[in-house]
Amino acid sequence: MISTSAPPDAEFTRRTQPxxxxxxxxxxxxxxxxxxxxxxxxxxxxxxWRSFGAFEGRSSVRTWLYRIATNVCLTALEHHGRRVxxxxxxxxxxxxxxxxxxxxxxxxxxxxxxxxxxxxxxxxVVVARDSLRLALIACLQHLNGRQRAVLLLxxxxxxxxxxxxxxxxxSTAAVKSALQRARARLAEVAVAAEQAVPPSExxxxxxxxxxxxxxxxxxxxxxxxxxxRDAVLEMPPSATWFAGKRTCAAYLAGQVLxxxxxxxxxxxxxxxxxxAVAYHRQSDGVYxxxxxxxLTTTKDSIVRITAFGDPELVTAFGFAPVLG
Numbered sequence: 001m002i003s004t005s006a007p008p009d010a011e012f013t014r015r016t017q018p019x020x021x022x023x024x025x026x027x028x029x030x031x032x033x034x035x036x037x038x039x040x041x042x043x044x045x046x047x048x049w050r051s052f053g054a055f056e057g058r059s060s061v062r063t064w065l066y067r068i069a070t071n072v073c074l075t076a077l078e079h080h081g082r083r084v085x086x087x088x089x090x091x092x093x094x095x096x097x098x099x100x101x102x103x104x105x106x107x108x109x110x111x112x113x114x115x116x117x118x119x120x121x122x123x124x125v126v127v128a129r130d131s132l133r134l135a136l137i138a139c140l141q142h143l144n145g146r147q148r149a150v151l152l153l154x155x156x157x158x159x160x161x162x163x164x165x166x167x168x169x170x171s172t173a174a175v176k177s178a179l180q181r182a183r184a185r186l187a188e189v190a191v192a193a194e195q196a197v198p199p200s201e202x203x204x205x206x207x208x209x210x211x212x213x214x215x216x217x218x219x220x221x222x223x224x225x226x227x228x229r230d231a232v233l234e235m236p237p238s239a240t241w242f243a244g245k246r247t248c249a250a251y252l253a254g255q256v257l258x259x260x261x262x263x264x265x266x267x268x269x270x271x272x273x274x275x276a277v278a279y280h281r282q283s284d285g286v287y288x289x290x291x292x293x294x295l296t297t298t299k300d301s302i303v304r305i306t307a308f309g310d311p312e313l314v315t316a317f318g319f320a321p322v323l324g
Contacts, residue, residue: 012052015061016045023069025118025132029152030073030145032083032110032137034117034316040076044069059166066153067167074145082141083110085134085306086234086241093240096251100238109236110138112294112308114317115269131156132271134294134306142189147182154179199274207297208274212265215278220253228301235307248305268317270294277314278307279323287323289314
């Protein structure tokens, strides 16, 4: 037990700092927003710092931090509704020539997480990457806060049920029951087709390059070749989304691609998937940040494009807001 009246900052940093990235990933899985996740991690470390002098070591520092972080997230979830993607709001659009529909004002969108912010140790790369897929994060939003926490702590982090019970201040039996319900609910809403090929697989970088080049050249035929027959296109903050290669390709060709040189894109991995930040050329000839496109892919095609039209995401990914 640490008995000093004030927390020894150097010791606190030494023992807690190694867990910051994985705590950020955990809070993102819970909340669906990098910004909210960062706020929760900051609050976690503030609470941990304040109570570090009384930490008795009855659990590991890691488990202790997860307890604080999980409860911070649960409190946050009490005040906010779930985050969604357009496909969670209704049926896909059928007219690719129609103007995109605006979403209700109270919709809170799921947001992408830059890989660079949560890059794990090499031994945990596969587990971390799979647990950050956009499709999984979207599915988790269908669980209530405690179910979400139990599922993540047990199935993603591999904590024993007794440790999870300690984190949530409940019984082991309650943890097992919540996990069973969470798994069942997740199975109901999961999208079976969304088994993305890891971005490190051979050919995946080439696939991303072809996608970015097709936009730069405004080449609808190239885009159509890249799309899987069951492709899905989502474009938050628009509520409109499309399903099926022909409809997606027709929308991109008719309303997005424009003329050669309108778009510039740069690789920016997100959620353990291929992704790119996008800039759009304005009437003054200046390229301004548009947003981030996250791709779900097979070995040779794109199954889903989730194009987040939010310029602030570009700077959050470490890129400039304007290109000369």
